[in-house]
Amino acid sequence: MAANGFVADVRHMGEVAVVDLAGDLDGSAERLLDKAWEAVGDVSVVVLNFSAASYINSTGIALIVGLLGRARVKKMLVRAYGLTDHYREIFEITRLSDFIEMHHNEEQATARP
């Protein structure tokens, strides 16, 4: 199952931080996702880029929910792009879509709120 190494890069674009997620988002990604979250710092919008995410299991979704909880504490807006239809459906069934704005591309996702 989990095969590809997980990578999380953080890019800052003014008040927006883009977190590029690549590889397998599962339980083993927790430490790296925590580090990425620390690198996000104080911004008003966090954009999660799933374009290179190759596998997400339920623990990975729980990690995203945990991030949303932390974003709420800091009153940050969370957006996502690069989701395939399959992952959009997962966001629907897990009801993450109620809290994450889903966009088609980076330009839309990083636009001012």
Next chain:
Amino acid sequence: MTDEATTAGVHKEGSQMINDESNKEASPSEAAARDAAYWANLTRSLELGEVPPEARNINVSGRRQTSPLQGFGRMWQKSYLVVLSGVEATPQEVIATWKEEFQSFWPEGNHYYGPLTGIAPGDVALLNLSMPGKLTMSTGVLVLYADEESFTFMTPEGHMFAAFITFSAFKDKDGNTAAKVHVLLRSNDPVFEIALGLFGHRKENRFWTHTMTALASHFGVKNPTVDIQLVCVDRRRQWRNAGNLRYNSALRSAAYMVASPVRALRKKSPRR
């Protein structure tokens, strides 16, 4: 919007940068097929199959599943870990047994009524849970995800928690097989939030400690120790979700119990 100003990258040792060609081996659409079979299909509301006549079946069918984001109270992350020291069973074997005999590891008086075929993605199960005051609370779960090393439940509206509950097994750093329950939750409404503070956390901890001890004992572990981790992820309550109270399964189950003599009389009396 300014151009990219800073970049901070975190990587697994030996892994490649995101923009390396090596990371583009699997496109998202190809990769989707790799986990697709493990996820439940999209459903707007839960539908429960047949349950035994002795089961109390309310508060499940027609309800929507909830994640911690839809709940009311503080967000908690809890984990219950037991190391199966000296046990030969692989993580896959532990999960297979856990799925097959799920109910048998629970404390007495609590029932899981799922499909006889085991635990599979998309299954909806009825729970009858023992509560204080001899109340039996009827609620349920959706099997959100299930693979060979883990499975995850999502709770319906009205359950005490809006939660993801993940059961997993893996090899720890010493090479032992370990089993873990990971719960990410908010209480669903103000009444459950008060109950969680008064006795809910203790009851929850006892419940999963019993479960993990029983699982470890099943595999032959003597005097297993359950490690409990409890972290408050978000201390604030979501007051906009206070209206979840209308689905409260404990209150509805209590009302159902109180009305049961009336229902029995109606059944006995001949129709006019």
